[in-house]
Amino acid sequence: MPIKGWYYAQLEAIQHEMRNDDSMIFFYELTAPRANVPERIDLEEEFGRARVYNSSINEMWYASAAIGAAMIGSKVVAYIPYQGGTIPFDVIRQHAGKMRYKTGGMASVPAVFLIEESSQSPTLGPQHSDWDLDVYYAHMAGIKTVVPSTVHDAKGLMHAAIRDPDPVVYINPGRLRGYTQDVSDDPFEVAVGEAAVRREGSDLTVVGYGPVMPFISSVAETLEAEGASLEVIDLRSLFPLDRETLVASAEKTGRVLSVEAGKYTYGVGAEVLASVMEAAPGTVGRRIAYTDAPPPAAPEMYNWLQVTEQRVLDAARKVLQT
Amino acid sequence: MPKPPASNPPETPSTQDGSQTEAPTEAGRAAPMVSRRNFLQGLMAAGATVAFFSTEMARAQSDLFRASDISDETLLNMYDRMLEIRWFERTLADRTATGNVRGFTGHYSAGQEAVAVGASFALRPDDYVLSTHRAHGHALAKGVDMNALAAEIFLKADGLNGGFGGSMHLTDPSVGFLGADGIVGPGASFGTGVAFASKARGDDRVTMTYGGDGHWASPHFQSALNEAAVAELPFIYLIENNGYLQYAANDMIRPVDTYTSVARSMGIPAAEVNGQDVLEVYNAVTEAAERARSGGGPTFIEAKTYRYYVHSGAAGVREGELGSFGPDPLLINISRRPEREVRSWLAKDPLAIFRGTLQEFGILDDNAAEERLQAARARVDEAYVFADASPAPEPEGGLDHVFAGQRAPPRHIL
Numbered sequence: 017m018p019i020k021g022w023y024y025a026q027l028e029a030i031q032h033e034m035r036n037d038d039s040m041i042f043f044y045e046l047t048a049p050r051a052n053v054p055e056r057i058d059l060e061e062e063f064g065r066a067r068v069y070n071s072s073i074n075e076m077w078y079a080s081a082a083i084g085a086a087m088i089g090s091k092v093v094a095y096i097p098y099q100g101g102t103i104p105f106d107v108i109r110q111h112a113g114k115m116r117y118k119t120g121g122m123a124s125v126p127a128v129f130l131i132e133e134s135s136q137s138p139t140l141g142p143q144h145s146d147w148d149l150d151v152y153y154a155h156m157a158g159i160k161t162v163v164p165s166t167v168h169d170a171k172g173l174m175h176a177a178i179r180d181p182d183p184v185v186y187i188n189p190g191r192l193r194g195y196t197q198d199v200s201d202d203p204f205e206v207a208v209g210e211a212a213v214r215r216e217g218s219d220l221t222v223v224g225y226g227p228v229m230p231f232i233s234s235v236a237e238t239l240e241a242e243g244a245s246l247e248v249i250d251l252r253s254l255f256p257l258d259r260e261t262l263v264a265s266a267e268k269t270g271r272v273l274s275v276e277a278g279k280y281t282y283g284v285g286a287e288v289l290a291s292v293m294e295a296a297p298g299t300v301g302r303r304i305a306y307t308d309a310p311p312p313a314a315p316e317m318y319n320w321l322q323v324t325e326q327r328v329l330d331a332a333r334k335v336l337q338t
Numbered sequence: 339m340p341k342p343p344a345s346n347p348p349e350t351p352s353t354q355d356g357s358q359t360e361a362p363t364e365a366g367r368a369a370p371m372v373s374r375r376n377f378l379q380g381l382m383a384a385g386a387t388v389a390f391f392s393t394e395m396a397r398a399q400s401d402l403f404r405a406s407d408i409s410d411e412t413l414l415n416m417y418d419r420m421l422e423i424r425w426f427e428r429t430l431a432d433r434t435a436t437g438n439v440r441g442f443t444g445h446y447s448a449g450q451e452a453v454a455v456g457a458s459f460a461l462r463p464d465d466y467v468l469s470t471h472r473a474h475g476h477a478l479a480k481g482v483d484m485n486a487l488a489a490e491i492f493l494k495a496d497g498l499n500g501g502f503g504g505s506m507h508l509t510d511p512s513v514g515f516l517g518a519d520g521i522v523g524p525g526a527s528f529g530t531g532v533a534f535a536s537k538a539r540g541d542d543r544v545t546m547t548y549g550g551d552g553h554w555a556s557p558h559f560q561s562a563l564n565e566a567a568v569a570e571l572p573f574i575y576l577i578e579n580n581g582y583l584q585y586a587a588n589d590m591i592r593p594v595d596t597y598t599s600v601a602r603s604m605g606i607p608a609a610e611v612n613g614q615d616v617l618e619v620y621n622a623v624t625e626a627a628e629r630a631r632s633g634g635g636p637t638f639i640e641a642k643t644y645r646y647y648v649h650s651g652a653a654g655v656r657e658g659e660l661g662s663f664g665p666d667p668l669l670i671n672i673s674r675r676p677e678r679e680v681r682s683w684l685a686k687d688p689l690a691i692f693r694g695t696l697q698e699f700g701i702l703d704d705n706a707a708e709e710r711l712q713a714a715r716a717r718v719d720e721a722y723v724f725a726d727a728s729p730a731p732e733p734e735g736g737l738d739h740v741f742a743g744q745r746a747p748p749r750h751i752l
Contacts, residue, residue, distance in 0.1 A: 039539050066538045069569070077527050077561040084531025084545075087516055088466065090538070107524050117739045119509040120500030123517060124742065158740055181742040 017198040024051040025167045025199050026130075026188075029174035030093055031057055032203045034067065040178075041085050042068045043078040044095040079104030079129060083112050086127040091178055098132035098190060101149045112183040113158035128177045128184045129153075135190030136227065136277065138318035142310035145318070147227065147277040151284060153185040154254035160208050161254040163187040165229035167197035169252060172206030180208060187254075189226040189277075211258035213265070217247035220336050221265040222328070223288050224275040225251035231325040232275060235332055244336055254284060259291045266292040271300040273335045275328055280305040300338045304331045405617050407624075408459075410701045414710070416459050416616060417696060420451040420689055421714035423475040426484065428660060429718055430474075430491070431647055435655035441493040441504050444650035447475035448660065452688035453578050453641045454479035456619025457546065460627055466514045466532050466545040468525045471506045472645070473518030476548055481513040484717065485724040494728035501731040502739060522583075523556030525549060526575055530562045533573040533630075544630040546574040546623070552583035554597055563638065567604045572630035574623065575601070576639045578613060582675075584649045601638035613643030614688045617695065644683035648675070660684070 020028070027049055034040045042049060042059055049059035049068060060068040071078040075096050082094040096104060108129060116124045133147050134140070154161040160182055164170040170192075177184040214229070215236050224232045229250050236246040247265050251258065266272050272292050274285035285303030293301050304323060312318050405413060427448040433439045447454065450472075458479035461467070469476040477487055482498065490497030491505045498508055509517035516532065519525050529547035536543045553559050554577075566573045577597050581588055598608035607629065611622045619641055626637035646661040648654065654662035661684060663677050696702035702710075737745040 039535065041535060041538055069534070072564065072568070074561050074565070076557065077530075077565055080524050080527030080558065081531030081534055081565070084468075084516075084528035084533075085535035085538075086531075087511070087528070088532050088535055090535035092535075106521075107527070110521050111519075111524065111528070116742065118499070118503040118507040119517065119739075120497070120502040121739045122499055123509050123511055160741070 017200050018054045019196050020054065020167055020171075020199045021051065022167050022170050022193050022195045024053065024057065025171035025197075026174050027051050027057045027059065028201070029171045029203065030178070031059060031062070033091065033175065033178045034059070034063055037091055039089070040067070040091040040093075041082070042093050042095070043071055043082055044069070045071045045073055045075070045078070045100075046097055047095065049095070073100075075100035075103040076107065080107045080111075082127045082129070083107060083115070083125050086112075086125040086183075087115065087123055089126075092127045093178065094127065094129050096129060096131045098134045099144065101131050101133065102152065104129065105152065108153065108159065108183070108185065109156050113156045115158070116182065117158055124181060125183045126181050128174075128180075128186050130186045130188055132188045133190055133226075133277075135193065136311070136322075138311075138315035139313055141313040145311045145313075147189075147306065148279060150187055150226075150254055150278055151282060153187070154284075159183055159185055160256065161185045161187065162208055162252060163189065163226040163254060164206075164252065165189070165192065165224075165226050165250050167195050168199050169206050169212075169250075171199055172204050173208070173252065175203050176205040176208050179205070184208065187226065191227040206252065209253045209256035209258060211252055211261040212250045213247065213261065214250050215246065215248040217245035218269055219245045220271045220273060220332060221247045221249060221262075221269045222273045222275060222332060223249045223251060223262065225254070225284065227277050228275045228323060228328070231323070231328045234325050235329045238329060239332060239336075244332075246332065251284070251288075257287065257291065259295070262288060262292050263295040266296040266299045266301075270298070271335050271338065272302070273331055274301075274303040274305075275323060275331070276303070276305045277323055278306060279308050281308050300335060302331065302335050302338075304328070405620075405695075405699070408620070410699075412459065413696060413699070413701060416455050416620075417689075417692055417702070418710055418714055419455045419458075419479055420616065420692060421711055422484065422717060423451045423454060423478050424448055424689055425715050425718040426478065426488075426721070427474060427647075429722060431652050431655050431662070432657045433722075435652035436657055439492065441491055443491055443505060444652070445472040445474075445505060446647040447472050447645060449646040449683065449688070450578055450580065450613065450643045451475055451479075452616035452692065453548075453576070453613045453619050453643050456616040457548075457576055457623045460620045460623035461544060461546060462627075464514060465543050465627070466516055466529075466536070468516045468529045468532070468545070468547040469508075469518045470522070470525065470548055470550055471518060471520050472550065473508050474505070477508050477510070477515055477518065480510075480515045482508065482510045482515050484721040486510075488721040488725035489728045492725045492728070493730070494725060495731045495735075496724070496728035500735070500739075502736075522550070522552040523558040525558075526553060526556075526562035527558045527565075529575070530566050530569075530571055530573050533566065533571040533636075534569060537569075537572055542572075542631045544572050544574060544627045546576055549575065549577045550583060551577070551579055551581070551588040551591070551597075553577060554583075554588075555591055560600055563601055563604055563606060563636070566636035567606050570633065570635035572633075573636040574626045574630065574639065575636065576623070576641060579640050579642050580645045582645075582649065597640045598638055601636075606636050606638050608638040608640070610640045610642065613641030614686050614691055616688060616692050643688075644680075644686075646680060646684065 082092040112125045274288040276284045289301040427446040434443045454475040486498040493501040506520035525547045533545040601608040611618045654664040740746045
């Protein structure tokens with residue numbers, strides 16, 4: 017299988033779906049939907065401006081336009097760069113999420129909102145290096161929220177999201193954009209609502225998603241050498257949340273550590289721990305997350321606040337001793 | 339004896355619903371005479387060089403341009419539809435005032451019938467329409483079933499949307515009615531998206547969004563117009579200027595006199611029309627739809643009209659009387675609706691105007707008008723009987739329709 021980059025794999029999925037459905041539309045701003053390796057993909061060149069539309073800088077508009085288009089049955093992907101990640105919040109909340117429900121099933125919004133999170137780098141400052149919108153969308157009624165952590169899942173979740181009859185917020189971790197992986201040319205789906213057990217273990221379950229998965233994998237390797245067996249779960253889907261996989265793992269290991277790039281209070285960790293401890297009381301549950309603060313610009317301060325591999329390792333060791 | 343021209347309001351306003359009882363005219367009593375409309379059509383057939391196909395000249399002589407392309411039957415259907423909307427809303431307002439309703443029933447569009455009907459009849463059945471929170475008239479004009487509409491307003495199981503949405507979320511894609519909306523503003527952006535998708539498919543449908551005075555200051559207003567112009571979308575943005583946004587008079591919220599200024603500055607064709615005259619609205623939307631269908635892009639229309647009731651609710655409503663008068667406890671103090679303001683608009687009632695026009699055309703006499711009124715009232719009564727008789731939804735039904743094909747697991751029960 018060819019080696020593909022993250023964005024390439026996503027474009028390949030979108031291209032396939034657009035070839036199979038003449039009415040499908042792609043809205044974007046700033047970043048052209050184009051990649052060159054291993055093959056050239058250029059959505060605008062292939063499908064034209066009537067279907068691949070470079071909007072003015074107005075995420076609110078084209079997220080809304082995506083909702084309108086989807087209401088008459090056109091599949092849509094609307095790419096929202098991280099700077100505008102919460103600008104369409106209200107139309108996604110009040111209209112996309114509630115459309116099927118408020119019409120008693122008479123109307124629906126089969127749209128994908130491909131919303132970036134920043135690449136989380138120092139020096140850019142608080143508005144451009146944050147990770148903070150996943151739970152806002154995950155909490156919305158009528159919205160499915162997914163976050164891939166591998167190139168394979170980036171492609172598979174894109175196919176699944178586009179084919180889903182309901183609105184999907186597909187969160188794109190900027191930090192993982194540089195990843196490459198062997199990925200099939202063929203279309204395939206990674207089901208929405210299914211977590212992945214990346215590694216089986218018996219002493220401690222570490223749960224994460226998106227940009228922290230590489231750290232967790234690394235930590236599992238390190239601790240294995242020290243004689244600890246970690247089970248690693250990649251959530252992939254924040255809503256619907258795969259509680260079945262989480263609880264089964266908690267029952268097996270008795271210890272759960274949640275790791276996330278988002279903020280601590282009301283974060284994904286809160287939901288993960290509540291879910292496992294309700295169903296498997298007696299589980300030792302802990303979480304680490306980003307502090308309830310924006311990220312600073314200066315690298316000394318920025319780097320110190322990060323959820324890093326070292327922080328995950330330290331936390332895992334502590335939980336193993338509990 | 340000379341009759342007043344059809345474009346002036348009638349001299350004797352009483353009940354302004356087509357049930358007025360002005361003195362019988364010669365047109366109503368005599369044997370059918372050749373109406374002015376027939377006369378003009380005869381001229382055309384005789385090949386007279388009537389300045390008819392020139393839009394500008396026709397505009398200057400608006401009597402010539404009126405309704406030439408509408409059959410008598412359609413004109414009467416339009417009249418019936420306006421009657422139905424009027425009596426649907428009056429019934430709802432009266433029942434709300436007497437505490438005889440279920441659900442939220444506050445946003446009446448009585449007074450604005452000409453806009454809904456003129457616009458809807460200028461569009462095709464497969465064109466798309468998006469509406470506001472004041473949607474009953476828009477929905478009925480587009481062809482939504484009146485029984486299902488009434489049942490939905492009363493939040494019943496047989497309602498259009500299963501009792502899930504009520505008055506502010508009425509939606510029926512099968513007739514192109516993409517929905518009422520409880521949020522002010524985004525309908526314009528949604529509409530441009532519908533138009534975008536429509537154009538991308540290569541169909542020749544038109545999308546129209548209704549807005550109110552409250553749309554002007556929404557960030558969606560300029561956004562939608564900008565993108566519609568840039569992408570040359572088959573989109574009509576029709577603002578019903580009824581003088582108010584909720585409780586504030588519209589002169590409080592804009593630095594210019596017309597909502598058309600933004601569209602014009604973007605090169606979008608824009609028109610201000612008399613929203614009390616169904617045929618003026620019809621003509622304006624017809625032109626806009628033709629422009630859209632032929633690839634000419636968007637149009638902006640501001641229709642000046644008035645609502646006889648307050649923004650929300652039945653304050654000041656007396657059963658059996660059209661309109662609401664007296665203090666509204668929710669009114670913002672510095673912006674009131676004086677009684678004479680309401681009554682001056684009642685004197686320009688869209689139903690009375692259209693009735694006069696149809697009488698002028700010789701296709702409606704007093705007896706026929708009365709018959710049509712009673713028939714409309716009977717249909718409305720039937721719809722409310724249906725709504726009253728429909729059962730409430732099952733309590734657990736609220737677990738449905740969150741996502742396709744599945745029930746949400748209940749979380750309030752341990």
